[in-house]
Amino acid sequence: MRRADLDLERARAAAAAVPDPEIPVLTLEDLGVLRGVERREGRVVVKLTPTYTGCPATQFIRLAVETALALAGLADARVETVLSPPWSTDDISAEGRRKLKAYGIAPPAGKASVRALFGEETVACPRCGSSSTSRISEFGSTPCKALWRCEACAEPFDAFKCL
Amino acid sequence: MSSTTAALQSRRAPARKAKAGGRTSRPAAGKADAASSPLFSYVVSLADDALVLGHRLSEWTGYAPTLEEDIALPNLALDLIGQARFFYAYAGEIEGKGRDEDALAYLRDEHGFSNVLLAEQPNGDFAATMLRQLLYAAFMHPYFQALTASKDARLAEIAAKAVKEMAYHVRHSAEWVIRLGDGTEESRRRAAAALDELWMYTGELFEMGEGERALVGAGVAVDRESIRPAWDATINRVLAEATLERPAPCGMQSGGRAGRHTEYLGRMLAEMQVLHRAHPGVTW
Numbered sequence: 178m179r180r181a182d183l184d185l186e187r188a189r190a191a192a193a194a195v196p197d198p199e200i201p202v203l204t205l206e207d208l209g210v211l212r213g214v215e216r217r218e219g220r221v222v223v224k225l226t227p228t229y230t231g232c233p234a235t236q237f238i239r240l241a242v243e244t245a246l247a248l249a250g251l252a253d254a255r256v257e258t259v260l261s262p263p264w265s266t267d268d269i270s271a272e273g274r275r276k277l278k279a280y281g282i283a284p285p286a287g288k289a290s291v292r293a294l295f296g297e298e299t300v301a302c303p304r305c306g307s308s309s310t311s312r313i314s315e316f317g318s319t320p321c322k323a324l325w326r327c328e329a330c331a332e333p334f335d336a337f338k339c340l
Numbered sequence: 341m342s343s344t345t346a347a348l349q350s351r352r353a354p355a356r357k358a359k360a361g362g363r364t365s366r367p368a369a370g371k372a373d374a375a376s377s378p379l380f381s382y383v384v385s386l387a388d389d390a391l392v393l394g395h396r397l398s399e400w401t402g403y404a405p406t407l408e409e410d411i412a413l414p415n416l417a418l419d420l421i422g423q424a425r426f427f428y429a430y431a432g433e434i435e436g437k438g439r440d441e442d443a444l445a446y447l448r449d450e451h452g453f454s455n456v457l458l459a460e461q462p463n464g465d466f467a468a469t470m471l472r473q474l475l476y477a478a479f480m481h482p483y484f485q486a487l488t489a490s491k492d493a494r495l496a497e498i499a500a501k502a503v504k505e506m507a508y509h510v511r512h513s514a515e516w517v518i519r520l521g522d523g524t525e526e527s528r529r530r531a532a533a534a535l536d537e538l539w540m541y542t543g544e545l546f547e548m549g550e551g552e553r554a555l556v557g558a559g560v561a562v563d564r565e566s567i568r569p570a571w572d573a574t575i576n577r578v579l580a581e582a583t584l585e586r587p588a589p590c591g592m593q594s595g596g597r598a599g600r601h602t603e604y605l606g607r608m609l610a611e612m613q614v615l616h617r618a619h620p621g622v623t624w
Binding site: 227229230233261313315324338 | 498
């Protein structure tokens with residue numbers, strides 16, 4: 178393999194393994210925000226997309242990726258933000274969904290696009306699996322989560338919102 | 341400056357041309373913007389709407405009536421301030437004079453802002469904040485939906501991102517308006533009063549200047565009048581469920597797009613901009 182390709186592989190591996198600062202069980206790869214690695218004008222460019230436009234974690238993610246790239250020996254690599262296509266919860270990998278559930282966060286249910294504006298939603302409790310749950314608040318501890326409560330096991334829990 | 345806005349703006353480049361919109365150019369600031377390209381003015385107006393309303397919402401941080409709302413309102417604020425950042429950054433590139441998002445947000449005066457008057461209205465009580473949010477989001481959700489088809493790829497991709505967030509804003513504010521309107525005697529009285537007070541600012545959402553009309557013709561901007569059926573449908577449905585009466589047609593307030601604001605915007609900007617103006621190019 179040529180050296181240039183090795184650099185791209187190293188950059189991808191380093192960026193992919195960076196944990197999300199707010200949901201550290203997920204890597205950026207699990208979250209689906211890593212949009213590609215390429216070489217432009219001799220420099221490695223890592224493309225990231227934000228989850229929510231105003232998510233405060235975005236800049237920490239960027240810093241963490243820059244640090245990871247520097248540690249991988251790619252100090253001159255650049256991180257670039259891309260918006261299109263917009264990130265969706267459908268981009269969270271199957272592995273990411275499994276990790277979320279094990280961490281106590283209900284993964285996003287189904288396809289984001291089909292959700293009606295005022296439609297009812299059902300979320301299964303990530304602890305006991307019951308679907309007898311109710312929403313406490315549309316907005317949870319981070320922009321991407323809502324606050325729910327399980328009527329069966331009485332535990333409150335975070336649920337990843339469909340976006 | 342609220343901690344929410346501050347936290348969001350913490351990664352900043354030095355303001356390169358602090359003088360461009362600074363205190364010294366007070367009377368000229370509005371005219372200077374109006375005189376620049378229609379696309380620049382249009383993108384700045386989208387940013388100003390989002391930033392001003394976003395900052396208003398951030399003022400609730402730490403004061404909301406319940407813990408859940410204390411989390412929800414800053415989250416709504418974050419969405420709007422995030423949208424504003426993307427629009428300002430794009431506007432700065434269009435202008436090509438080295439003004440970045442910070443220069444546009446922090447170094448323009450009241451008359452240089454072109455947001456709708458609805459966005460700058462004070463928070464009032466919780467009912468007023470929720471009514472203001474519903475009236476705005478019920479417009480911006482279908483508006484961004486339509487803007488995703490813009491011939492301007494940058495605007496289309498920012499809109500595609502924002503439309504998903506505005507859907508939550510509509511739902512959240514609608515649920516509260518229904519709960520307050522169809523609630524206790526006091527909550528109903530407050531919701532009805534807020535609706536009455538804010539209604540006269542809704543006409544401006546549909547206003548377009550000459551420059552914006554030209555952009556609509558070019559397939560870049562969205563015809564605001566085309567959003568009316570969707571806005572009416574959402575508002576009528578929510579008000580009916582809230583058992584609140586839709587206010588009768590009345591004279592509509594106007595002027596925000598031209599930089600003529602209610603007295604509230606200047607005070608809000610004074611607080612929002614003070615840190616950046618006192619310490620130009622500050623970072624933390």
